[in-house]
Amino acid sequence: MISSTIRSIISSLAVVFCVALAQGQEVSKIEVTANDQMKFSLKRIEAQVGKTLEITVRNIGKLPKASMAHNFVILKPGSPLLIIAAKCHKAKEQNYMATDAETRAAVVASGKLLGPGESCVVRFTPQTSGDYPFLCTFPGHCTEMNGIIHVP
Numbered sequence: 517m518i519s520s521t522i523r524s525i526i527s528s529l530a531v532v533f534c535v536a537l538a539q540g541q542e543v544s545k546i547e548v549t550a551n552d553q554m555k556f557s558l559k560r561i562e563a564q565v566g567k568t569l570e571i572t573v574r575n576i577g578k579l580p581k582a583s584m585a586h587n588f589v590i591l592k593p594g595s596p597l598l599i600i601a602a603k604c605h606k607a608k609e610q611n612y613m614a615t616d617a618e619t620r621a622a623v624v625a626s627g628k629l630l631g632p633g634e635s636c637v638v639r640f641t642p643q644t645s646g647d648y649p650f651l652c653t654f655p656g657h658c659t660e661m662n663g664i665i666h667v668p
């Protein structure tokens with residue numbers, strides 16, 4: 517009697533554990549392209565709390581990296597996008613990713629600076645709901661190359 521109760525508790529715990537495991541492994545994959553006209557192919561992306569979003573970022577342009585490169589930087593909701601962008605513009609030696617405390621605190625995920633034909637994968641698992649701004653930090657790009665990852 518007792519042992520069967522224990523067995524049923526253990527088996528229901530196992531089910532809960534497996535469901536949790538399956539949820540943790542859930543990944544949604546999307547692709548975002550960036551081009552020579554300073555445009556991302558998406559301005560708005562949907563994501564879910566606790567679910568990993570795997571974004572393949574592809575630079576489909578042809579212009580040389582020195583004059584037209586792109587990256588994909590995701591910020592916490594409410595981050596000062598223009599201030600972060602201005603700091604990154606000055607960080608040429610760091611591939612336009614500033615390393616000061618404010619920027620590091622604001623950035624939740626980012627990918628490398630992409631020249632023509634290059635791509636990278638940016639993984640992001642939102643922990644709270646909100647509108648997460650994303651941008652390209654190459655100088656002069658953020659006013660065109662920005663958008664929102666909406667997490668309801």
Ligand SMILES: [Cu+2]
Binds near residue numbers: 586661
């Ligand atoms: Cu760009």
